[in-house]
Amino acid sequence: MAAVRHDRLTDTAAESPPYKAVGFRGSRVSRVLWMLEELEAPYEFVETELRSDTLFALNPSGKCPVLIDGDLVVTDSAAICVYLADKHAERNMGAASGLAGRAEMDSWMHFAQSELEAPLWNKLRHRYLLPQEVRVDVGPAVAHDFASEVKALDRRLERRTYALGDRFSAVDVLVGDIGAWARSSRFAIGSDRVNAYLDRVLSRPARARSQANGGAFK
Numbered sequence: 695m696a697a698v699r700h701d702r703l704t705d706t707a708a709e710s711p712p713y714k715a716v717g718f719r720g721s722r723v724s725r726v727l728w729m730l731e732e733l734e735a736p737y738e739f740v741e742t743e744l745r746s747d748t749l750f751a752l753n754p755s756g757k758c759p760v761l762i763d764g765d766l767v768v769t770d771s772a773a774i775c776v777y778l779a780d781k782h783a784e785r786n787m788g789a790a791s792g793l794a795g796r797a798e799m800d801s802w803m804h805f806a807q808s809e810l811e812a813p814l815w816n817k818l819r820h821r822y823l824l825p826q827e828v829r830v831d832v833g834p835a836v837a838h839d840f841a842s843e844v845k846a847l848d849r850r851l852e853r854r855t856y857a858l859g860d861r862f863s864a865v866d867v868l869v870g871d872i873g874a875w876a877r878s879s880r881f882a883i884g885s886d887r888v889n890a891y892l893d894r895v896l897s898r899p900a901r902a903r904s905q906a907n908g909g910a911f912k
């Protein structure tokens with residue numbers, strides 16, 4: 695289902711799969727590729743570099759991931775996952791019907807990115823991305839915050855197999871991807887329920903395929 699190209703965005707639609715997922719290995723593009731694999735949608739992984747001209751041409755922030763669907767460019771990983779889930783509604787990975795379903799989905803997606811992911815991102819920025827002169831040791835603070843968010847996730851998952859209940863959804867792609875990031879960065883996950891949930895979602899074959907097709911470092 696997947697092809698890999700390097701920074702080539704000029705192909706005609708006739709030559710290339712409908713979706714182009716733009717990013718670099720080891721980045722948040724992993725969740726977009728995972729989503730595309732779950733949907734069994736043909737796509738191309740367009741491999742680029744941190745803050746590349748390609749990224750700035752697509753996203754005012756110069757960040758990845760970016761999804762290109764014909765004339766439409768979608769930025770920001772949670773928005774991309776929701777867009778794909780909505781577009782492939784028949785795969786049942788999106789919000790439950792109605793306003794309440796959308797609110798439930800939005801609540802999870804915002805929790806995932808602005809709370810669960812924030813300490814991970816903060817640590818990475820202070821380790822590698824910020825200018826040297828503004829880096830500080832955020833280790834204890836982010837460990838504290840992450841532990842508190844894991845407790846929140848534990849409570850959110852009570853009596854649920856997946857975030858939205860019995861069915862695997864775009865929320866699990868996002869939360870699972872963040873969990874994998876936490877594990878690889880050695881953040882403590884002090885909850886059996888959260889660990890069992892992460893084992894469950896991260897063992898899906900689509901996750902493995904997406905990791906092999908650009909989601910993970912080579």
Ligand SMILES: N[C@@H](CCC(=O)N[C@@H](CS)C(=O)NCC(=O)O)C(=O)O
Binds near residue numbers: 756
């Ligand atoms: N909210 C954005 C964050 C995007 C983001 O920060 N991407 C990182 C790679 S995972 C990046 O390109 N960073 C470059 C930078 O910070 O300048 C999303 O979820 O897509």
